[in-house]
Amino acid sequence: MLVVCDGDDGTGEHWLREIRARGIEPLQVRVRAPEITAPRLLTAAAGRGDQDADRGLIGLAQLRRMLQTSTVGLRLLITGTEWQVLTVAAVARECGLLTSEIRASATSPGISGEAVPLIVFCAHCEAETLSPATTPGATTACAGCGRHLEIHPHVNSSQARYLGSDATAGALT
Ligand SMILES: [Zn+2]
Numbered sequence: 194m195l196v197v198c199d200g201d202d203g204t205g206e207h208w209l210r211e212i213r214a215r216g217i218e219p220l221q222v223r224v225r226a227p228e229i230t231a232p233r234l235l236t237a238a239a240g241r242g243d244q245d246a247d248r249g250l251i252g253l254a255q256l257r258r259m260l261q262t263s264t265v266g267l268r269l270l271i272t273g274t275e276w277q278v279l280t281v282a283a284v285a286r287e288c289g290l291l292t293s294e295i296r297a298s299a300t301s302p303g304i305s306g307e308a309v310p311l312i313v314f315c316a317h318c319e320a321e322t323l324s325p326a327t328t329p330g331a332t333t334a335c336a337g338c339g340r341h342l343e344i345h346p347h348v349n350s351s352q353a354r355y356l357g358s359d360a361t362a363g364a365l366t
Pocket residue numbers: 315316317318319320335336337338339340
């Protein structure tokens with residue numbers, strides 16, 4: 194099964210050709226972030242206990258249904274931006290897939306992929322914001338506290354999010 198998230202740099206097409214060359218037509222699922230124009234609050238600091246496992250991604254409900262009814266021996270190929278790939282892999286493991294059954298190829302938005310919405314964790318109020326399409330190094334507003342956050346390029350692999358800290362912190366006034 195092939196899962197292609199937005200921000201994929203063409204790996205999905207490459208895999209598809211490879212699989213088809215072996216005479217197999219893989220199941221395909223597209224997962225993407227919602228198109229938003231303003232930062233959206235994903236998890237407020239107080240709501241950390243009941244995190245949305247789908248992280249706002251569209252297509253994961255369909256993937257879950259497919260995985261839950263799939264047969265043993267399924268292989269999953271995931272491609273897209275880091276945080277999306279991490280989120281999809283977590284959902285797959287939750288549905289019973291083993292890490293050895295999952296192959297993933299992730300792009301860094303802005304470096305090897307295009308700008309996509311990102312999840313930014315605010316170092317100050319601990320809210321998670323789903324930002325409109327952007328790249329690490331850019332800034333976004335925190336939907337929790339309104340601070341102007343600089344998005345750091347490192348993605349947290351267990352939480353599938355980028356760290357954001359006050360972009361004005363360095364400039365003393
Ligand atoms: Zn904040």
